Amino acid sequence: MSDLALIMALPSESKGLFEQAGIEVHYSGIGKVNAAFKAFEVIHKTGCKTLLNLGTAGSSHFNAHELVEVTTFVQRDMDVSPLGFAVGVTPMDEDHPAEIHLQSYFQYLPQGICGTGDSFETGLPKVPCHLVDMEGYAMAKVCKKLGVRFVSVKYITDGANETAHLDWEENLLLGAQKLSKLYQTIKEEQ
Template sequence: MALVMALPGESQGFFEKENIPVVYTGIGKVNAALVAMDVIHKTKCKVMINLGTAGSSRFKTHDLVEVSSFVQRDMDISPLGFKVGETPFDPLPGAIDLIPYFPELSHGVCGTGDSFETGTPKVPCELVDMEGYALAKVCRKMNVQLISLKYITDGADHNAHNDWEANLVHGAKKLLEFYKKMVTIPS
């Protein structure tokens, strides 16, 4: 099993204080894909856990949401006749579905893009991030199960950048709480 997060700010040092190894991908789809491949090759993991933050105009700030599916909100080749979110000539679908792990959590479609979303994405989705689709695609290609939990830090609106920073500590605590539910942590 491997744990990946985008940035150390998302863990706020809480995971490290409990000696939980975290691999940080950096921001964006390319960085996430490169790190995911590296982690899978090095650890031979069969499950990758992605914990992080997201914006949402549907879910409330401070909600914890399990991602049911990832889509690319910034893939737009529609002038050539392809659907927004679809990668032309790619055998993988535009939406990569995940197997639910926490039935008690809300579930949502996460739109991934290489931009900090502050409006309505072109692809239907209920929350937005910047790394998840890449992780899902690599995991699917490498036959690794991905479980992804997102703490909603902001409304994906004009104030998203301020809300995101202000809510990182709350998010890290909630993500750690649910990580401990997934994995037995020795005392």
């Protein structure tokens, strides 16, 4: 992966480990609007051919502390069903279907479908997915539109349930350590 740029949502997801190792991290902030804007900005600023998103996610499908490569992104909060559209479908956006499929990079990691939405999910999403986040779909869509490869790996911090907010906070350091180690393996492969 040459011409690689790294994007994460929040500094709390990296715990300073990337910066301590001299790795530039672009932080998007929380939510789809912030993520889309930052992804666009990073691609234009760096000229990267691959945008790598490392971060955290909740899941009732995968176990806590697993690293999961996202191979498909969906929008769990796009709901225009009263107008006859399926949940997850953005109306009149034929060029970009509801599911954004990604080419797998990490053959050895479990793979899953991530539902992105502008809410901290603590229940079952309206669309079928294995894990949930708040930024990935937006980044993936920007990359698709600009012809940039998007790779995303999420550390599962919580079960996307009623204790998710507590589990997320508690597991951030371990997640940062695992994601930092994964990043180092990518750089060693180049």
